[in-house]
Amino acid sequence: AVHALATALGVSATGAVIESFPITPDRLAFIQSWRVDHGDLKAAKGAPEAIFRLANVEPDAIRRYQRIVEEMAQQGLRILAVAETPAVEADALPDAPFHLLGLLAFEDPIRPDVPTAVEAARRAGVAVAMITGDYPATARAIAAAAGIDAAAGVMTGDEIVATPPADLPE
Secondary structure: OOOHHHOOOOEEEEEEEEEEEEOOOOEEEEEEEEEEEEEEEEEEEEHHHHHHHHOOHHHHHOOOHHOOOOOOHHHEEEEEEEEEEEEEOOHHHOOOOOEEEEEEEOOOOOOHHHHHHHHHHHHHHOOOOOOOOHHHHHHHHHHHOOOOOOOOOOHHHHHHHHOOHHOOOO
């Protein structure tokens, strides 16, 4: 679907990936170099907040995009932001002038048997919890569709890291 959209927008790749740069603690975005019709470029994808930082998006624009992200996440969609920059050397990546291209939303519906399995586990006395890297609103929507009670809320990775180890079992 992403390749079809890129082709429809006139950004068709003419060759294989030239190089890849995995997510790092300092750069929470996956970057690849591609050969495209008008030369080489580096494209980045990742969580919207990571790509907004990478592309130096203005605070007003971030707030507008964040409302869209929240709206899509509440529908259970998984959202990625994408950005591009002309090809630069790998050591210049931290300062590369990335330009935000937009957001992609993916629907990944739960399997039809999941709510039944969750209910059967609950009846058997099993406490059901969901662990995911999804955006919190996406996680809540997916939990609701699966029949998992998320009334107590969700915890983000940053909140888990900030929790004293003795409190984690709770």
